[in-house]
Amino acid sequence: MAMTMTQKILAAHAGLDSVEAGQLILVNVDRVLGNDITSPVAIKEFNKLGVKDVYDKDKVTMVMDHFAPNKDIKAAVQCKMCRDFCNEHEVTHFYDVGRMGIEHALLPEKGLVVPGDVVIGADSHTCTYGAIGAFSTGVGSTDMACGMATGKAWFKVPSAIKFVLKGKLNPWVSGKDVILHIIGKIGVDGALYQSMEFVGEGVKELTVYDRLTISNMAIEAGAKNGIFEVDEQTEAYVKAHSDRPFVAYKADEDAVYEKTYEIDLSKIKSTIAFPHLPENTRTVDEVGEVKIDQVVIGSCTNGHYKDLEEAAAILKGKKIAKHVRAIIIPATQDIYLKALQNGLLTIFIEAGCVVSTPTCGPCLGGYMGILAAGERAVATTNRNFVGRMGDVKSEVYLASPAVAAASAIAGKIAGPLEVL
Numbered sequence: 001m002a003m004t005m006t007q008k009i010l011a012a013h014a015g016l017d018s019v020e021a022g023q024l025i026l027v028n029v030d031r032v033l034g035n036d037i038t039s040p041v042a043i044k045e046f047n048k049l050g051v052k053d054v055y056d057k058d059k060v061t062m063v064m065d066h067f068a069p070n071k072d073i074k075a076a077v078q079c080k081m082c083r084d085f086c087n088e089h090e091v092t093h094f095y096d097v098g099r100m101g102i103e104h105a106l107l108p109e110k111g112l113v114v115p116g117d118v119v120i121g122a123d124s125h126t127c128t129y130g131a132i133g134a135f136s137t138g139v140g141s142t143d144m145a146c147g148m149a150t151g152k153a154w155f156k157v158p159s160a161i162k163f164v165l166k167g168k169l170n171p172w173v174s175g176k177d178v179i180l181h182i183i184g185k186i187g188v189d190g191a192l193y194q195s196m197e198f199v200g201e202g203v204k205e206l207t208v209y210d211r212l213t214i215s216n217m218a219i220e221a222g223a224k225n226g227i228f229e230v231d232e233q234t235e236a237y238v239k240a241h242s243d244r245p246f247v248a249y250k251a252d253e254d255a256v257y258e259k260t261y262e263i264d265l266s267k268i269k270s271t272i273a274f275p276h277l278p279e280n281t282r283t284v285d286e287v288g289e290v291k292i293d294q295v296v297i298g299s300c301t302n303g304h305y306k307d308l309e310e311a312a313a314i315l316k317g318k319k320i321a322k323h324v325r326a327i328i329i330p331a332t333q334d335i336y337l338k339a340l341q342n343g344l345l346t347i348f349i350e351a352g353c354v355v356s357t358p359t360c361g362p363c364l365g366g367y368m369g370i371l372a373a374g375e376r377a378v379a380t381t382n383r384n385f386v387g388r389m390g391d392v393k394s395e396v397y398l399a400s401p402a403v404a405a406a407s408a409i410a411g412k413i414a415g416p417l418e419v420l
Helices: 005-014 039-049 073-088 103-109 124-132 141-150 175-186 201-205 208-221 232-241 305-315 333-341 344-351 401-410
Strands: 024-028 031-035 060-063 093-095 118-121 135-138 152-156 159-166 194-199 225-228 259-264 271-273 281-283 294-297 325-328 376-379 395-398
Touching: 005 024, 005 118, 005 135, 005 194, 005 225, 031 039, 031 103, 031 141, 039 073, 039 141, 060 073, 060 103, 073 093, 103 124, 103 208, 103 232, 103 333, 118 124, 118 141, 124 135, 124 208, 124 225, 124 232, 135 225, 141 152, 159 201, 175 208, 175 259, 175 271, 175 281, 194 208, 208 225, 208 232, 208 305, 294 305, 294 401, 305 333, 305 344, 305 401, 325 344, 333 344, 376 401
Parallel strands: 031 060, 031 118, 060 093, 118 135, 159 194, 159 259, 194 225, 294 325, 294 376, 376 395
Antiparallel strands: 024 152, 271 281, 271 395
């Protein structure tokens, strides 16, 4: 039976020769992930199961990133519960302040995910790892608890949509623009419980970091997961970060797809998602006059070194508008250190930005940049729902690091070429 990339990975992990869309299967997982918000709920459910230990101390991972460093007493209690659990069960991959980063940037960097893996995480953006050819998806805290206890998870096999990429991105256009363009095209439910599979000659024109951004936001189109074909770039990245063997899966030529879209990368412009849905997109030349109060460059979506480098290239030698607050959040400690060593932090600070330790922070309305009523922010984060970054009467505009940096200088939504 012909299968897609996702279906092949799931079949292999279920011990089956083949699977088909809609089939219910029990799958062996390679990694179970939680953070400081979702793990405490999972820990309580795990304790109710009466099992003595986690299924594999090397395959359970907890990352303190959403409210860490702790913003208040409740956050401190949450992290302490995770810390105590991981100490008790000798969990190898526990990442706390000073060692942590934003979870979906940290795991690939640490080599904890490789092509062909099945990863479940109690966070919706766990779908990020499809960028390197893994099947990864978000689950609830109860499923995380069962995963920690048994190393297994139930799935309904998803059908798939194929995205055939061609052409090459123009300067200052990146993976963020690609996924916003796609979500604007198909809608926030355009891939509901489906696999978004990215293939074609255009894939090689995207960096691994572009792919991480695109896969990260597959959930914003309602997808179960996003996944890219493994190529030389993928292999080079994985081998630089991990010594684990891996399997690269490719869809059968006659695999069944619900829909096929052809995306010409050369025609994509800088794209902004207006409030209050990621599908509400406009290209930069359609924006008009939108004054802003804040810019956030970071998150699991766009806190990679490439993103900071892109923002710094625009901000270098310039000052942000007087009425704008600009917050830069490197996604991991290693990214932070590299940005420091290469002078990016100096560029940001001299431009009038503030640089934070790695944290999810303002992305989910946690801390480090909450908006008041009537305020507007341009953010490289992944969601712009009502009240996502603060007051329900605030507004979040999703954009690439290039657009965010340019907007900080202009004091309004602007494209890079407007300030360079």
